[in-house]
Amino acid sequence: MAIVKSKLLKQLANNYPNFLKKDLEKFTDIILTEIKQALKRGDRVELRGFGMFSTNIQKARISRNPKTGEKVNTPEKKTIHFKMSKEMFKKLNNDE
Numbered sequence: 500m501a502i503v504k505s506k507l508l509k510q511l512a513n514n515y516p517n518f519l520k521k522d523l524e525k526f527t528d529i530i531l532t533e534i535k536q537a538l539k540r541g542d543r544v545e546l547r548g549f550g551m552f553s554t555n556i557q558k559a560r561i562s563r564n565p566k567t568g569e570k571v572n573t574p575e576k577k578t579i580h581f582k583m584s585k586e587m588f589k590k591l592n593n594d595e
Contacts, residue, residue, distance in 0.1 A: 538579060550583040
């Protein structure tokens with residue numbers, strides 16, 4: 500089951516009852532916006548204990564439409580690469 504922003508905000512509100520919900524929402528919006536802007540600029544985003552986000556450039560290429568077999572030009576585009584930290588890897592795999 501995926502975690503959605505509303506569930507994250509509920510969890511934050513439960514853990515920090517002295518903060519207003521609208522302040523927690525602004526806080527998460529600011530963090531997510533800053534991550535997006537950094538990736539758009541081509542910077543690397545590192546969250547210690549969680550992982551690292553970076554962008555890769557996928558070169559322009561000629562691909563095929565699987566339905567018709569027709570050749571299609573695919574332009575160059577950026578993709579996001581995530582590498583988890585060693586701490587996160589250990590937590591996910593129950594290594595002590």
